Amino acid sequence: MSNFEISPGSIAAPILFWLNVNYHDAFSGVAAFFDFWVSSIVWVLSSVPAPIVVGVLSMLALVFAGWRRGVLTIVGFSVCILLGMWEATVQTIALVTMAVVFSISVGIPIGVMLSRSKKLQVISRPLLDVMQTLPPWVYLVPSVVLFGLGSIPALISTVVYGIAPMVRLTVLAMEQIPQERIELGAAIGLKKFDILRKIELPSALPTLLVGVNQCILLSLAMVVLAGLVGAGGLGAEVTRGLTRMEFGLGLRASLSIVILAIIMDRVFRGSIPQVYLTKN
Numbered sequence: 001m002s003n004f005e006i007s008p009g010s011i012a013a014p015i016l017f018w019l020n021v022n023y024h025d026a027f028s029g030v031a032a033f034f035d036f037w038v039s040s041i042v043w044v045l046s047s048v049p050a051p052i053v054v055g056v057l058s059m060l061a062l063v064f065a066g067w068r069r070g071v072l073t074i075v076g077f078s079v080c081i082l083l084g085m086w087e088a089t090v091q092t093i094a095l096v097t098m099a100v101v102f103s104i105s106v107g108i109p110i111g112v113m114l115s116r117s118k119k120l121q122v123i124s125r126p127l128l129d130v131m132q133t134l135p136p137w138v139y140l141v142p143s144v145v146l147f148g149l150g151s152i153p154a155l156i157s158t159v160v161y162g163i164a165p166m167v168r169l170t171v172l173a174m175e176q177i178p179q180e181r182i183e184l185g186a187a188i189g190l191k192k193f194d195i196l197r198k199i200e201l202p203s204a205l206p207t208l209l210v211g212v213n214q215c216i217l218l219s220l221a222m223v224v225l226a227g228l229v230g231a232g233g234l235g236a237e238v239t240r241g242l243t244r245m246e247f248g249l250g251l252r253a254s255l256s257i258v259i260l261a262i263i264m265d266r267v268f269r270g271s272i273p274q275v276y277l278t279k280n
Contacts, residue, residue, distance in 0.1 A: 019146060045094070058071075061267045072263060091234075095231065096223075103163050128168060149229050162218045217261065222235075
């Protein structure tokens with residue numbers, strides 16, 4: 001029996017090394033692009049006193065999801081401030097926000113395209129299954145090799161991790177649209193793009209918001225793992241608490257992650273009925 005074995009790692013490592021050597025400037029440009037936006041969000045939220053930021057976020061939650069979510073937001077973020085985790089919470093909000101924005105920007109167009117063709121859905125289904133079943137830390141390995149340590153590999157890994165559910169829910173949303181609405185748009189002379197923009201996407205919005213909610217929760221699931229590669233935020237505080245045996249720090253950071261997850265989940269779940277009533 002031969003001792004020579006070919007493993008996925010032995011194939012992937014040279015490929016990643018080759019990409020890093022030959023396209024280092026391109027990856028550096030991508031990292032700089034993402035870093036600019038994350039740093040900008042952190043700067044905006046950090047340059048204003050924390051109570052004002054909490055007040056603004058609470059008002060937004062009140063308007064879009066109701067007064068109960070507004071109260072939950074102000075109480076939850078106030079607890080994060082009292083725990084001394086506000087700065088780390090701001091960094092985590094910036095990472096999650098950017099990850100969700102880019103997951104939506106990529107996932108919705110792909111989902112719309114797949115909804116137009118059953119063959120494309122069949123072809124893409126195995127890839128989407130693999131993307132959703134792989135452990136989250138698997139995405140971090142190639143990202144760290146290509147982009148180095150820091151928040152950028154964590155952000156890119158989170159974006160890739162969140163694309164699959166966004167694509168699936170977009171396909172589901174587009175398939176649930178009543179055919180009569182599309183036929184009505186065609187009957188009054190709307191072009192395909194106008195039908196998509198004025199009829200299909202507004203009709204699919206409640207289900208699309210469910211996809212956004214899933215992206216948020218998956219992004220928060222990556223927070224602790226992202227702390228292992230120097231991403232900062234609450235995940236870094238949890239990692240620091242574990243490595244230094246500072247259980248108080250780890251507990252405060254973990255509690256802040258739970259609070260942030262509850263706030264984001266409840267606010268987006270509360271906004272779905274509001275959007276549905278508005279569109280209907």
